[in-house]
Amino acid sequence: MEFAVSQTPSPLISAPQLAEHLGVAPVTVLRLVQREGLPAHRVGTGTARRTYRFDITEVDAWLRARDSDAQPMRDAVPHGPDEFVAATLAKFTPDDLRRAAEVLRALADAR
Structure with missing residues (x-):
């Protein structure tokens, strides 16, 4: 071999x-x-x-x-919590972030 x-x-x-x-x-x-x-x-x-x-x-x-x-x-x-959040958010499209904001607003209004 x-x-x-x-x-x-x-x-x-x-x-x-x-x-x-x-x-x-x-x-x-x-x-x-x-x-x-x-x-x-x-x-x-x-x-x-x-x-x-x-x-x-x-x-x-x-x-x-x-x-x-x-x-x-x-x-x-990422080297810290802020960088981690920024790196995570950078993976999403603007449309994804808009939809997430709408869901969060709806949840906040429901309280």
Whole structure:
């Protein structure tokens, strides 16, 4: 049985290096690994020495597959409650928001 092997494997980089590449904080990279499934490789032994390393080609492919709009990473991950609300509302069309406002007004009038 033969396996296809890349001729030039990508070097693995650290979370701070990936954060710099993406233009985000290193903690955001770790959140993406834990919450969003960002591809990462665990290296080291023991819990104190274990760390993540990233293959830049895997990460770039994951980003392209995840977000075809090529939205910048700093905009993709909200950093606080206000940013979360803004990012959530940005997913809706103006018609959706108008309908939601009508429903909320009707509910408020019913009280």
